Amino acid sequence: MSAEPATKKAKTDNGNSDEPKADYDAETQKALExxxxxxxxxxxxxxxxxxxxxxxxxxxxKLRKPYFEQRNELIKKIPNFWVTAFVNHPQISAILDEEEEECLHYLTKVEVEEFDDIKSGYRIKLFFDDNPFFENDVLVKEFFLGSAEPASTSTEIKWKDGMDLAKKNQDQDAKAGKKRSAPGGPPRTFFSWFGDNSDASADDIAEVIKDDMWPNPLQYFLVPDVDVGENGLEGDEDGDSDDEVEDPEGEDFDDGDGEDDGENDENA
Structure with a gap:
């Protein structure tokens, strides 16, 4: 009968002298040290x-900064660049209402600035032309991530009379019984996101803007229109099934049963 394996004890060293320590032979102890x-x-x-x-x-x-500035100057020459990029981005467009999209037509520049030590946080700056929605010409959302409890702050939006899109969308969704966020949370729209500073460590939209949109917005401005069907997949324009495959000489054959169609016709 084989011997029972020896019981292994984890070595503990948490400063508590009352805590038992495992006993090892001299060779094992030397290896552990x-x-x-x-x-x-x-x-x-x-x-x-x-x-x-x-x-x-x-x-x-620092090396990238002048190129970001040059890119922003070039972007100004393209009408509706930023709103197009935002609308084409799947995660950002998911929280955009029609009026918010209209408001973003006045968005002229986006900047993301990391703090000097990088790890402690960053800010997102949204620049706007004069518009019928609010008085601000720049909206800033800052994230302070260096402390044990991450935090964020947002510019107070000075909405014009009757144009508070965040409040308007919340009221409309409440009446319609819509839920845009987790159960119990406020309705999720672009401007409600901007003003929400409840969980700076898990702000998915801010991370998308910082890590995806800002590094290369051109890819979202140029994204082609996709025909999305009921199942969320690109639709087949002619409705043909993928089961039929055309051979190089233009003759159709069925690749599903492994039998040659012409041979079946002769046997019919």
């Missing part, structure tokens, strides 16, 4: 790598 020393070296290198990576990111943020 050497592993711990190796781990300390790895951790030290990881910290140095993080510091160097941060310096590289800061360096390239």
């Amino acid at each position: 050497e592993i711990d020393a190796c781990q300390n070296e790895i951790d030290s290198l990881n910290e140095k790598a993080s510091e160097e990576i941060l310096k590289v990111e800061q360096k390239y943020n």
Whole structure:
């Protein structure tokens, strides 16, 4: 009969002298100490790598900045560039109402600025021409992520009389019984997102703008129109089934049963 395997005990060292420690033989104890020393070296290198990576990111943020500024100047030459890009983005368009889309026709420039140390946060700046919706010429949403409790702030939108789109959409959705967000949460629209600072650490729209839209908005401005069917897939214009495949000489054959159609005709 084989011997029962020895019970392994995890080594604990949490500063509590009352906590029992596992007993190891001298060879195992020596190996554990050497592993711990190796781990300390790895951790030290990881910290140095993080510091160097941060310096590289800061360096390239500075190098990219003039190109972002040049890109924004060129974008100004294209009417409705930003509203088109926003409408074409699947996640942003999902929270855009018709009036909000109309308002974004006055959006002339978007900027995303990371804080100097990068890790502590960033700001999103939306620049607007004079418009019938609000008095502001720039709206800023800032994220402070360096503390134990991430936070965000938003510019107070000075809505013109009767044009508060965030409140209007909430009232309309409440009357219609619509829910745009998680159960119990407020209706989700673009401007209600802008003013919502309840959970800065999980702001998916801000992350989309920062990490997807801002790095390359051109891809969303140029995105082709897609014919979306009932199942959310691109529709087949002529309605033909994929089961029939045309061979190189233009003759149709059925690839589903493995039998040649011409041979079946002769046997008919």
